[in-house]
Amino acid sequence: MPRVAISIDGPTASGKSTLAQGLSQALGLAFLDTGLTYRSLAYALTRESAETLRDDLAAVLDHRPEVYRAPGADEPAQRHGIFLRGEDITGKIWDASLDDNLKSVARDPGWRQAILRLHQDVTERYGDIVVVGRDVAVTLLPDADLRIYLTASLAVRRERRRAQYRDMRDRSVTVGPATERDVENRAAVRALPKSLEIPTTYLPASAVFAAALHGLRKFSAPRPVRQGKANNS
Ligand SMILES: Nc1ncnc2c1ncn2[C@@H]1O[C@H](COP(=O)(O)OP(=O)(O)O)[C@@H](O)[C@H]1O
């Protein structure tokens, strides 16, 4: 049973990875970025047929999350790594030419199910964890201690992504409005207990981090015991 499990959902460039990295470093958690698996599969499909990959995805694709073993450690004990049949493809999954494959994978319920199974293996193996994605509160971490949903205006998300990838010409800087999946996911996260929506448009990353820690403390705190009338007399 993990000591801490935190999910972070939200649309593109809302600040999910930034917050997850801060929390994993501060609390000594593993950090699983589920988007990397979607990207890896988009890349793997340029090399192998869907049939061979679909057969047993977890045997073919190894997603190693970033791991901070000690709270406050400067450097992770393990960095994100994605391996396709043992080959490190972590640096190959970002090219904008993979965007069409990425869309097909994300839209296919069969692929989503296979990826979910792979992520379930990872979360079971790593225990204390912060997981980032577009559906992870609902699908992957049903017992999370804190479910965060990040938002930011479209203009701000576009500007963040443009600035982030300014010197990386191969990367796609396309940022669209929240998708139908994002809208449904936001409503689903809101309806769950221990959920916290953080609108980040006007918040620096440090304030988002502080709000998340505050939420974690609030939901982890023991409930105050109500004094009945008999005890007050
Ligand atoms: N609250 C914030 N204010 C300003 N910039 C931010 C904030 N959160 C993240 N960023 C920056 O925006 C970019 C996208 O953030 P990222 O965490 O990669 O988003 P996501 O994982 O949701 O796609 C990064 O360059 C990051 O440094």
Ligand SMILES: Nc1ccn([C@@H]2O[C@H](COP(=O)(O)OP(=O)(O)O)[C@@H](O)[C@H]2O)c(=O)n1
């Ligand atoms: N849990 C997830 C994670 C990613 N994805 C898809 O995978 C793509 C790449 O993930 P990413 O983490 O790089 O996406 P951003 O949220 O950073 O744009 C996303 O744009 C989604 O289409 C998904 O559908 N569900």
